[in-house]
Amino acid sequence: MRGTGWKAYLMSPDEKPELTWDLMRRVIGYARPCRFQIIEMFILIVGTTGLGLLTPLIMRYLIDHVIPSGNIKQIDRKLVSVSRSEPGAEVAQSIIGCGCKVLEARFSSGSSW
Numbered sequence: 001m002r003g004t005g006w007k008a009y010l011m012s013p014d015e016k017p018e019l020t021w022d023l024m025r026r027v028i029g030y031a032r033p034c035r036f037q038i039i040e041m042f043i044l045i046v047g048t049t050g051l052g053l054l055t056p057l058i059m060r061y062l063i064d065h066v067i068p069s070g071n072i073k074q075i076d077r078k079l080v081s082v083s084r085s086e087p088g089a090e091v092a093q094s095i096i097g098c099g100c101k102v103l104e105a106r107f108s109s110g111s112s113w
Contacts, residue, residue, distance in 0.1 A: 041100060041107070048096045
């Protein structure tokens, strides 16, 4: 007797699905009515990713350049700038994340406000 559910799926032979241009055109055709929402979501995702990388980039600069040079004043200045920019970046990231959730809810429900 053949199993059902995940066990049958996992035990099935490895069949690689074929990706063709016709399939891609059909999928893009389904996405066409929602293209502006998809573009908005992509922009918001890129924005939150950029804000998330802001602090590690500043810290990398501190570790690689400022600390080895021994310039204490520059270290203090950079640490103050990080401590000032971090809460702002966190708030902006949270606001953009809320925008992503709103777009996701609007997209998944099929309604357009």
